[in-house]
Amino acid sequence: MTRTSLTDLQQHNSALPSFLEEGKIGEPILSARNIAKSFGNVHALKTVNFDIHRGQVTTLFGENGAGKSTLMKILSGVIQPTAGDILLEGQPVHFASTTEAQHHGVSIIHQELSLAPNLNVRDNIFMGRELVGPMGVDFAEEERQTRLLMEELDEPIDPLTPVEELRLGQQQIVEIARALSTKSRILIMDEPTSALSASEVEVLFRVIADLKRRGVSIVYISHHLEEALQITDHAVVLRDGSMTAYAPRQDIDLEWIVRNMVGEGFDLGSPPSGYDMGDVALSLQDISVTDPANPERALVNRLSLDLRAGEIVCIYGLMGAGRTELLESVAGRMPISSGSVLLGQHDVSQLTIAQRIEQGLVLVPEDRQRDGLVQTMPVGQNLSLASIGAFTRGLFTSVAREMEVIEDSIRNVHIKTDGGSAEIGSLSGGNQQKVVIGKMLATHPRVVMLDEPSRGIDIGAKAEVFKLLAEGARQKGLAVLYSTSEVGECLSIAHRILVMSRGSIVAEFSADVTKEQIMAASGESVAA
Amino acid sequence: MSNNSPAATQANSSTPQARPQKGFDLARLLLDGRAFFALIAIIIIFSTLSPVYFSASNFLTMSSHVAIFGLLSIGMLLVILTGGIDLSVGSTLGLAGVFAGFLMQGVSFEAFGVMVYPPVWVVVILTCALGAFIGAINGVLIAYFKVPAFVATLGLLYVARGAALLMTDGLTYNNLSGDPALGNTGFDWLGFNRLLGVPVGVWVLAAVAILCMLALNRTPFGRWIYSTGGNARAAELSGVPVKKVKVTVYVLSGICAALAGLVLSSQLTSAGPTAGTTYELTAIAGVVIGGAALTGGRGNIRGTLLGAFVIGFLSDGLVIIGVSAYWQTVFTGTVIVLAVMLNSVQYSGRKAKNSAKDTPQKTPQDEEPGTTHARHDSRQTEARTAKAT
Numbered sequence: 001m002t003r004t005s006l007t008d009l010q011q012h013n014s015a016l017p018s019f020l021e022e023g024k025i026g027e028p029i030l031s032a033r034n035i036a037k038s039f040g041n042v043h044a045l046k047t048v049n050f051d052i053h054r055g056q057v058t059t060l061f062g063e064n065g066a067g068k069s070t071l072m073k074i075l076s077g078v079i080q081p082t083a084g085d086i087l088l089e090g091q092p093v094h095f096a097s098t099t100e101a102q103h104h105g106v107s108i109i110h111q112e113l114s115l116a117p118n119l120n121v122r123d124n125i126f127m128g129r130e131l132v133g134p135m136g137v138d139f140a141e142e143e144r145q146t147r148l149l150m151e152e153l154d155e156p157i158d159p160l161t162p163v164e165e166l167r168l169g170q171q172q173i174v175e176i177a178r179a180l181s182t183k184s185r186i187l188i189m190d191e192p193t194s195a196l197s198a199s200e201v202e203v204l205f206r207v208i209a210d211l212k213r214r215g216v217s218i219v220y221i222s223h224h225l226e227e228a229l230q231i232t233d234h235a236v237v238l239r240d241g242s243m244t245a246y247a248p249r250q251d252i253d254l255e256w257i258v259r260n261m262v263g264e265g266f267d268l269g270s271p272p273s274g275y276d277m278g279d280v281a282l283s284l285q286d287i288s289v290t291d292p293a294n295p296e297r298a299l300v301n302r303l304s305l306d307l308r309a310g311e312i313v314c315i316y317g318l319m320g321a322g323r324t325e326l327l328e329s330v331a332g333r334m335p336i337s338s339g340s341v342l343l344g345q346h347d348v349s350q351l352t353i354a355q356r357i358e359q360g361l362v363l364v365p366e367d368r369q370r371d372g373l374v375q376t377m378p379v380g381q382n383l384s385l386a387s388i389g390a391f392t393r394g395l396f397t398s399v400a401r402e403m404e405v406i407e408d409s410i411r412n413v414h415i416k417t418d419g420g421s422a423e424i425g426s427l428s429g430g431n432q433q434k435v436v437i438g439k440m441l442a443t444h445p446r447v448v449m450l451d452e453p454s455r456g457i458d459i460g461a462k463a464e465v466f467k468l469l470a471e472g473a474r475q476k477g478l479a480v481l482y483s484t485s486e487v488g489e490c491l492s493i494a495h496r497i498l499v500m501s502r503g504s505i506v507a508e509f510s511a512d513v514t515k516e517q518i519m520a521a522s523g524e525s526v527a528a
Numbered sequence: 529m530s531n532n533s534p535a536a537t538q539a540n541s542s543t544p545q546a547r548p549q550k551g552f553d554l555a556r557l558l559l560d561g562r563a564f565f566a567l568i569a570i571i572i573i574f575s576t577l578s579p580v581y582f583s584a585s586n587f588l589t590m591s592s593h594v595a596i597f598g599l600l601s602i603g604m605l606l607v608i609l610t611g612g613i614d615l616s617v618g619s620t621l622g623l624a625g626v627f628a629g630f631l632m633q634g635v636s637f638e639a640f641g642v643m644v645y646p647p648v649w650v651v652v653i654l655t656c657a658l659g660a661f662i663g664a665i666n667g668v669l670i671a672y673f674k675v676p677a678f679v680a681t682l683g684l685l686y687v688a689r690g691a692a693l694l695m696t697d698g699l700t701y702n703n704l705s706g707d708p709a710l711g712n713t714g715f716d717w718l719g720f721n722r723l724l725g726v727p728v729g730v731w732v733l734a735a736v737a738i739l740c741m742l743a744l745n746r747t748p749f750g751r752w753i754y755s756t757g758g759n760a761r762a763a764e765l766s767g768v769p770v771k772k773v774k775v776t777v778y779v780l781s782g783i784c785a786a787l788a789g790l791v792l793s794s795q796l797t798s799a800g801p802t803a804g805t806t807y808e809l810t811a812i813a814g815v816v817i818g819g820a821a822l823t824g825g826r827g828n829i830r831g832t833l834l835g836a837f838v839i840g841f842l843s844d845g846l847v848i849i850g851v852s853a854y855w856q857t858v859f860t861g862t863v864i865v866l867a868v869m870l871n872s873v874q875y876s877g878r879k880a881k882n883s884a885k886d887t888p889q890k891t892p893q894d895e896e897p898g899t900t901h902a903r904h905d906s907r908q909t910e911a912r913t914a915k916a917t
Contacts, residue, residue, distance in 0.1 A: 331765070352769070353765060354768070354769060363765060374754070374763060376754065376758035376759075376821075376824075376825030376826050377825070381751065385768070388748040388751055392748050395747055396742070396747055397747060397751070440766075
């Protein structure tokens with residue numbers, strides 16, 4: 001297989017295969033018919049039907065958790081569907097693995113690039129299918145073919161450059177080149193632009209246009225709606241595991257996409273009211289955070305915001321807008337390069353994380369497995385981890401007092417568990433998230449920041465988490481700042497919604513804003 | 529699937545649903561208490577092979593050997609619980625012994641033209657301080673300069689051994705008993721004397737073990753150690769001073785090694801610069817046999833002590849029944865590998881159980897594009913940060 005494709009390359013004397021002769025542009029080449037996928041009781045995909053068109057770009061739109069990535073993984077053989085068929089040029093096919101999918105010409109380019117950074121471009125492109133001559137690996141031939149590929153793609157990257165020295169955009173092109181050199185005629189790109197600069201996006205789009213001319217079919221997934229609209233020929237919208245809409249480019253616009261993506265969502269509560277907000281609890285003044293890898297780039301750019309006691313503020317932003325960096329720097333995990341963080345009247349920007357927690361400023365991190373939970377500890381010890389001081393008498397901790405703290409937390413945040421000694425892994429995702437929230441609330445904070453508090457938990461648990469925060473704000477005057485990339489979650493308990501993009505706040509709305517307005521505010525700034 | 533149906537009961541050996549059944553409980557008990565059962569087995573086997581083995585005096589002798597490994601293992605456990613490793617303890621033990629021997633010979637201050645003979649308690653304190661100092665270097669290298677623990681402590685392994693050889697020019701201090709006229713007698717008390725019939729070294733081990741047990745189970749510091757090893761990022765965000773915790777465990781490991789060095793040189797009444805070579809590996813073996821996870825976060829003092837006793841009683845037993853030294857190494861190695869194998873069985877069993885319960889919630893979350901993406905981003909940021917620093 002590999003051999004034939006390589007001889008093909010040589011015969012054409014072009015590194016890039018052309019699939020134009022094989023069929024008509026725009027015909028369905030790969031089709032999903034009634035594809036469904038369940039994980040246990042969770043239905044990630046429910047009978048999805050859609051077509052990929054030859055030589056054109058088909059874009060999948062959908063919020064986080066809508067099932068985009070699951071669908072792409074099924075089409076590329078990473079996982080197998082629970083039900084339904086995949087048709088390749090009308091013939092049913094079954095991809096048991098990514099290798100099998102590749103043999104049929106389907107390649108996926110993941111968000112996480114799968115290149116070996118320590119190897120050079122040539123070795124990456126021929127990784128696992130080295131050209132072997134009588135003297136071992138034929139490096140000269142590999143290099144020649146790589147150079148040809150790169151020239152065809154109009155990216156003059158030297159085949160001997162180590163991949164780690166390339167910019168991310170160039171690495172992506174190397175990955176595309178590798179997929180093409182295995183004679184892929186269907187390329188799936190999962191969020192390819194999320195880490196690219198504007199000029200790199202341009203290069204990528206030029207490459208995509210070039211690929212289209214050669215008859216390569218492309219499936220494109222992106223959160224950047226306007227960007228995707230620039231290059232797509234067909235749009236497919238997924239919501240909660242179902243396909244909600246499907247149309248060619250000329251029939252659609254941004255508003256159509258948003259309407260179909262968001263739908264009529266679940267009620268996630270409303271902003272708590274009927275009480276007076278207190279003084280400013282947290283005041284960020286001209287905060288900047290620089291990228292540790294690239295000191296010239298600001299992840300957060302002179303951002304200011306005030307948060308009052310009892311107020312709930314939501315920060316909406318796309319991936320890479322700087323939300324996580326903002327919250328982590330306020331919590332003390334990352335250093336701020338300028339500006340000040342005032343908690344009440346005190347500047348806490350020089351304090352350690354522990355001191356900030358003591359002063360009443362806490363962060364519930366985005367990724368609970370990586371940053372929130374200690375998996376080797378039972379539920380109870382996780383809950384009490386941030387407030388050990390509260391049950392320490394002299395040198396020793398008090399078992400009885402700790403039990404009180406743990407039981408209070410379990411009750412207050414409604415964790416469903418067998419008790420404090422249960423293993424953390426025995427809890428559902430939503431309950432694990434409540435453990436992380438409960439741990440920080442047990443320190444009796446004044447300001448609680450939550451980075452994507454609803455990530456990876458089901459809609460019921462989401463509503464419960466928001467209810468918990470709303471109660472905290474009303475009853476205890478807690479100031480709440482949470483971030484989200486799902487627009488439906490902005491319109492729940494927040495009194496104010498801030499839209500963040502490229503490290504700055506670009507728009508501010510009150511609670512009566514519409515989803516379309518929020519998305520437009522963030523979408524426009526992305527295109528700009 | 530119903531657990532109560534007879535079909536499920538019959539299938540209990542093969543299906544995970546049947547875990548709470550009786551047959552499995554026994555296997556679980558054997559697995560969880562394996563270090564203890566291994567120790568019992570060793571005692572029974574050697575007692576039948578040799579009449580000398582099962583006697584109070586032999587147990588006391590063996591225990592005083594175990595004291596050395598036990599002290600090293602406890603220090604090692606603290607380090608391993610945080611997810612680190614301390615390869616320098618054997619060398620620290622050697623250097624501590626030599627340093628104590630050096631102090632016992634008297635220190636001359638040429639500028640003042642005096643010889644100072646420090647009393648034994650001062651020698652003990654200074655030696656422990658030396659151990660703490662070596663540990664502090666390890667800890668600072670690892671926590672603040674981000675040197676991998678394996679490399680930093682490997683470096684100190686060489687440096688400390690070299691320092692010990694330099695101090696003595698490769699020779700051994702033989703006279704450690706001191707002189708009544710100089711007021712520095714009593715060094716041999718640590719190794720030779722008995723309190724209530726039990727060697728002092730064993731008492732030292734018991735005291736250190738109890739202190740560490742209290743620290744691990746009943747103090748904030750203990751909780752910090754477990755959380756640092758379990759998930760350092762989460763611990764840090766919960767306000768745990770992760771870096772200080774790391775430095776402290778290496779300091780404590782250094783002190784434990786120094787104590788072991790004092791007990792050993794007192795037992796031998798000599799301090800040689802090559803004492804304790806490869807003991808770091810024995811210490812790690814003790815910790816691992818005791819059920820601790822090398823990835824950190826899991827393990828306890830009781831297990832580690834059992835592990836130290838298993839190794840000590842096994843190697844002494846092999847000596848007593850006259851097995852050649854070569855075979856002893858083979859046996860010890862086999863026991864260590866078996867122990868680690870059982871550790872993986874234990875932890876992977878636990879994981880499988882959890883993920884079986886967790887799958888419905890966890891998997892779709894992993895399927896989410898945002899989740900993987902966030903991980904990717906931060907991993908890259910991390911990598912960049914590492915590069916930048």
